[in-house]
Amino acid sequence: MTYPLESEPHAGPRLDDPEYRAAVVDLLGVLAFTELTAFVRLAADAALAPRIGDEAQLAGMAVAEFRHFTLLRDRLAELGADPEQAMQPFVAPVNGFHESTAPADWLEGLVKAYVGDGVGVDFYREVARFLDTETQALVLGVLEDTGHSAFVVTTIREAIAADPRVAGRLALWGRRLMGEMLSQAQRTAAERDALSNLLVGGASGAGMPGFDLAEIGRMFARLTENHTRRMQAMGLSA
């Protein structure tokens, strides 16, 4: 393990630090597999669309996720990691999440796309500040590419206007999605030392970047606040 030189005390994390590097490979691995899976699931949900234009919209969201996947995979390869190997530890939890949250219809699929994308964007933004400059640029670049949310918000609001009973069912669905995401994320982090060291590096005192414990609590508060805001935007109580 290497340390920053004394002359550059705030040089930030360095990829030639093997502990930091392992954490970044883990992080890019989980993000890459999450994006690949989001692509496949969103694209499949597009088949539920009632109109061709809707199908094309959801397909477009899926394709954006695939672009993110390729960026993350290529970065893993650049770092000398085997992308498949880096993603492998996250196959079971990510697939488990999707199996326990298969949308029953088109509207549930849309809410899942919007809620999942939103939490993903928030998490990317939170974690970006602990990354080395290059990895940070990649993660922030992925963020810029999102933003099909107006379509989802409009469609859900229209569906509720047409049949107000829809709101209760979709509100429950949104809460279940958020709960499943948080519990899967927690379980995954608990099993991956390098990854959780990156996130709670400040707490471990090991010279790694990351949140301290109070900050982790605040991060979760921010994630759930933003989730609540998104649910409200769709006309749903969170």
Next chain:
Amino acid sequence: MTYPLESEPHAGPRLDDPEYRAAVVDLLGVLAFTELTAFVRLAADAALAPRIGDEAQLAGMAVAEFRHFTLLRDRLAELGADPEQAMQPFVAPVNGFHESTAPADWLEGLVKAYVGDGVGVDFYREVARFLDTETQALVLGVLEDTGHSAFVVTTIREAIAADPRVAGRLALWGRRLMGEMLSQAQRTAAERDALSNLLVGGASGAGMPGFDLAEIGRMFARLTENHTRRMQAMGLSA
């Protein structure tokens, strides 16, 4: 209906000819919806992949189809047509094709991707020569973007090497796919006057471009010959 000026006897079809224009809108409509649906189905089949790398490969093939879709849709809009309306007549036959050919497993999904993509490319090439210069450039541009076939050929050959019984089942499957494609195409063309006039314009004597009847027979012969070649490339009898 306008005719080429005498001074330019071989000027080719013109978009200000309403009959030709209607045929092009029909053609772009069926191609666009075929690509959108191919995207959705291929992406969903990617979930059947045994390995992450395989999943990413099939996902990449799907994304190429989505790019084609957006090119075709944008061209429809450029021509002043409503893309959704142009695609609508083809929803039932294209979805019907996919419902009657849902792959039972990963290998069937791969063969379908390869066979479908191959026949699509052949058909684009056949029809391109009857199009005005701009539409032709678009259709030929879509063609350039394909070519993930090496991956499929290798994977199918490996699967047959590992278990030779696979070959018989997949050969039957490939024949069924080709049969379903031809019969759906025939039924669709029979219902769409403008479209079939474009393809058999030479036979109608109405001044439209297109094949004469003997040439249609030869086109089908070429499509099935190329299909046979692709089946053989995978190690399958056609």
